[in-house]
Amino acid sequence: MGMCPLCNNFRDVDVQCPDCGTKMENKGREAEYYDDYSPYMPIDQMKLEDGYPADYKNGECPHVFACQKCGGDQVIMVKE
Known part of the structure; x- marks a missing residue:
């Protein structure tokens, strides 16, 4: 598949709580x-098992x- 711009440090994404x-902060x-x-599994294999079908x-x-600041977190889907 493609390459994630965050995983590969191509760009940053600003997400407001x-x-x-x-x-x-991206974790x-x-x-x-x-x-x-x-963390050591192939990324494409993990995508088939991560619970996000798309x-x-x-x-x-x-x-x-x-x-x-407040301790909240969320999952953001980043386009590759």
């Missing part, structure tokens, strides 16, 4: 938080964004 409006691919070995087909990469 829906609760307090503070800029959220990486959501799949990396599943278990100890998930991310593989649509060329999207789910990233976790967290708010340092």
Whole structure:
């Protein structure tokens, strides 16, 4: 598939916290938080098992964004 611009540091994405409006910090691919070995699994394989049925087909990469101010977090689909 494509290459995620966040995973490859091509660009940054500004995401505002829906609760307090503070800029959220990118914490990486959501799949990396599943278990100890998930960061080492092939990305396309993880996309088939991550619970987001369209991310593989649509060329999207789910990233976790967290708010340092209020502690909220959310998953944002980033177009590859």
